[in-house]
Amino acid sequence: MPTQSRRERARAERHELILRTARELAESIGWGAVTTRRLAEAIDYSQPVLYGHFENMNAIADAVAIQGIEELIAVLRYARTSAPDPAAGLSALAKAYLEYASNHPAVYEAIFVRPTDLEFASSDSPLLLKTAFAEFQAAIEPFAAGEDPETLTEVLWSALHGQATLAHARRLRPGQRDARVELLVARLSGKNSPTSAK
Amino acid sequence: MPTQSRRERARAERHELILRTARELAESIGWGAVTTRRLAEAIDYSQPVLYGHFENMNAIADAVAIQGIEELIAVLRYARTSAPDPAAGLSALAKAYLEYASNHPAVYEAIFVRPTDLEFASSDSPLLLKTAFAEFQAAIEPFAAGEDPETLTEVLWSALHGQATLAHARRLRPGQRDARVELLVARLSGKNSPTSAK
DNA sequence: GGCAGGATCTAGCAGCGCTAGATTTCCTAG
DNA sequence: CTAGGAAATCTAGCGCTGCTAGATCCTGCC
Structure with a gap:
């Protein structure tokens, strides 16, 4: 249970990290330039990680x-x-x-x-x-x-x-x-x- | 001169054909789906022909x-x-x-x-x-x-x-x-x- | 310590805008 | 009427995109 919840907490934090980073990226370079690769690099994970949190780029x-x-x-x-x-x-x-x-x-x-x-x-x-x-x-x-x-x-x-x-x-x-x-x-x-x- | 002007006329016609087709495509499938390949196929030419008339897709x-x-x-x-x-x-x-x-x-x-x-x-x-x-x-x-x-x-x-x-x-x-x-x-x-x- | 199982990454697909170089087509000169 | 050269056009390919399958690694349990 503590293990499980630590994982869940980390996951929720990363979820917010993705949203925060996407928003910052969009405000600085525009939505058109917010790509899965750029966003993934900005949060220091590979692209597929994004799809574990959101269905696709649009959902972000x-x-x-x-x-x-x-x-x-x-x-x-x-x-x-x-x-x-x-x-x-x-x-x-x-x-x-x-x-x-x-x-x-x-x-x-x-x-x-x-x-x-x-x-x-x-x-x-x-x-x-x-x-x-x-x-x-x-x-x-x-x-x-x-x-x-x-x-x-x-x-x-x-x-x-x-x-x-x-x-x-x-x-x-x-x-x-x-x-x-x-x-x-x-x-x-x-x-x-x-x-x-x- | 007749030769030259026939070519120019054909070229101008194709120019309008591109614009008309782009407009029709956009109205039917939306600008996001108007790609160079689709537009080129719709006018029955290869993509590079488009670039002989317009600088890029945006210019169209x-x-x-x-x-x-x-x-x-x-x-x-x-x-x-x-x-x-x-x-x-x-x-x-x-x-x-x-x-x-x-x-x-x-x-x-x-x-x-x-x-x-x-x-x-x-x-x-x-x-x-x-x-x-x-x-x-x-x-x-x-x-x-x-x-x-x-x-x-x-x-x-x-x-x-x-x-x-x-x-x-x-x-x-x-x-x-x-x-x-x-x-x-x-x-x-x-x-x-x-x-x-x- | 060894072994599932989950998390993560590498590598790749199809489609995008765009372009260099090969190819074909057309006009002209002899 | 043909040969040559210029112009028009196409094929093939680059680097990018969103997205995903399969390999790899890492974690936590017995």
């Missing part, structure tokens, strides 16, 4: 994505619930989302961009996605003036996702991130006309 | 993207200028954009999603991107109530891009595409509060 990125979405949910929840009122909460959530995407582009890519069979194949990831969606909905719902809150949530999330991906692809002016998110939040929450003359 | 997708963005610009312009007033123009442009992305997902991916060195390396593509951007700006500018029109344009484009990519990844409710774009356009153009009680 999926696992990183799951860790990432858990982080993201926590970040969003903290930003939203720390704000004094719904308007500030929506703004804080939106900024936190873009900041996370900007600070962890490879993780963001693993979650939302990389072609993945994850979101509907894996068992717990749909729940995580729904939880993240609920964070967005909680933030925008106070501003759904008679509209379907779910549709409004999809609009908000899509708008932020678009800003995140286009900014990462350098298709948006770099210095204007806050201006974009503030303008988006103002219009989506319906505060555009009053403050437009400012 | 870039060329498809350039053709696509020209199409897209025409679609957007037609939608916008055919509308009776700015509000209808913005709505028509937004719907046309999402419809194009939905009908030609591989081309849309080649233009805006696939990692590419295109947009800033190639000579004419930045101009095309700017032209497309100008279409968005022309549609939304009437609703920039004192705000920076360029920022507002980035917000609009990002929001539509997010809806296009998330819808393609099946992360948004399928039947709600029009509801989403209408809600987005209403809020971005500032018509939300008046019609909110509807």
